[in-house]
Amino acid sequence: MNQEPTILIVDDDEGHAILVRENLEAAGLNNRIEHFRDGQAVLDFFFGKAGTPAFRAEQVYLVLLDIRMPKVDGIEVLRRLKADPELRKLPVIMLTTTDDAREVERCHQLGCSVYIQKPVDYDRFAEAIRRLGLFVTLLLVPPVKGS
């Protein structure tokens, strides 16, 4: 049975997180959405601050990852997730303001699923997130720990 993934928005900019969430909801998504303020927060969620992770193994997750953040950046989060034998199954969508070719290359090398630029123009921003929302509804995502 298909399980709705919980969407983890990892973005240091609270405004961006609100805009992304509102546009996902406007696209008809009613997934659970959680917000993390920086890379360290989401690493703590997956790897645990003192070795006990906070995520639920049977739950499915989808990560929307910004790159430039305080403490630990998105590239490092991506690297850590993809280096883990279980967590590497998680779909990671880079959602960031830069479209630097080297950055796109690096993220794909590290194994991100999709790379999307946040357009500055709001109509295009809303459209990008709406399409992302439609895309997400089509995804089949495995739980972190297979049954």
Next chain:
Amino acid sequence: MSDPSFADLTRDELIARLHAMENEARRRAEAEAQSSKTLLAALQELKDVKAALDHHSIVAITDAHGKITHVNDKFCAISKYSRDELLGRDHRIINSGYHSKQFFRDFWGTITSGRVWRGEIRNRAKDGSLYWVDTTIFPRLGADGRPTQYVAIRTDITERKADEAELQQFAADLAEKNKELETIVYTVSHDLRSPLVNVQGFGKQLTRACERIRDAAAAAGPGGSIPVAEVKTAVETTIPQALRFINAGVNKMEMLLAGLLRYSRLGRIELSIQPLDIDALVADVLAAMKFQLDEAGAVVEVGPLPDCMADRPQTNQVFANLVDNAIKYRSPGKPLRLRITGSVQDGQSIYAVQDNGIGIAPAHQAKAFEIFHRLNPDATHGEGLGLTIAQRVLERQKGRIWVESREGEGSTFYFALPSVEQTHHS
């Protein structure tokens, strides 16, 4: 005198014959004198050319086996060996170990087959110092066409080599600087885009909220009354939130631009490098920050600090930024303990600014010096420039900065500047 006809000659004939012989002898003597004069002149010329060569070049001659049979004064001077130490030895005595075995195989292959070898060699003098020579080896060939001697003429190019190395270093530094600038442009363009997304996005929300209110007003009931439900969310939630993010975005952009300008101006400030009394300088910095330090309940301990060669206002800035960071990133639970110490190592004055604050996890340490990067943007104020500026300021003065830190225990920021002694010796 064996001429048998001699006895038959008349007296006159005899006299004529004697005259002829006399003339012949004189002519020969004159020719001989002339040729030995020519020879002497040639010899003198050769001597002069050799003297000129000895004035200009480092000269050595070896036998066919490479044993040194002649060295000039310049050879002795640059190799710092005496003539006695060199004669009879081969050139391995000054081998620096820099060149490969193949290099010397090619070298010997060329000259033993009678061809001239030309190249640059790094040698080691008796005192261990290294020198570079541009070298020409000329084989002198015997009647059988095989070398009997090798004449080596060399020119000291140590300085040129050093200049080349320095030039390469400059080129590498420049490339490094360019990369750094690219990173900064990249970072800044991202950091400026971020607030723009908010200004645009929440601006749009503001527009929509206004439209909803306008629509509600247009549909106003009798007496101009508008149902509260229609405008409540817009007025109480949407509009204030949008304004908050738009204002924050604009302020952020303003701050980023001001910071960028400040950073770019650093490169243009004229430096006045001079011996600095750091004990006094740090006392000034701490006095200027006394209010904030007292407010943080700080216990400050300052060791004796070595002097250094640096620019006063810029060095003041570095200490101020580090002390400011220590105050900013102190542990909430305990009073700040600040220790400033220093030492001299390898011609550098190294200063340590140590705190007992929240520290930086190993994973975060590399980003600490990145422009506009902030460890804890929620808890502290700042533009993310303190360490970036400290780093830039130090690099301009041939200094550097680094950090050692343990999360939860505190950080020690180290920085190095040329010491006064080092600068006087060099």
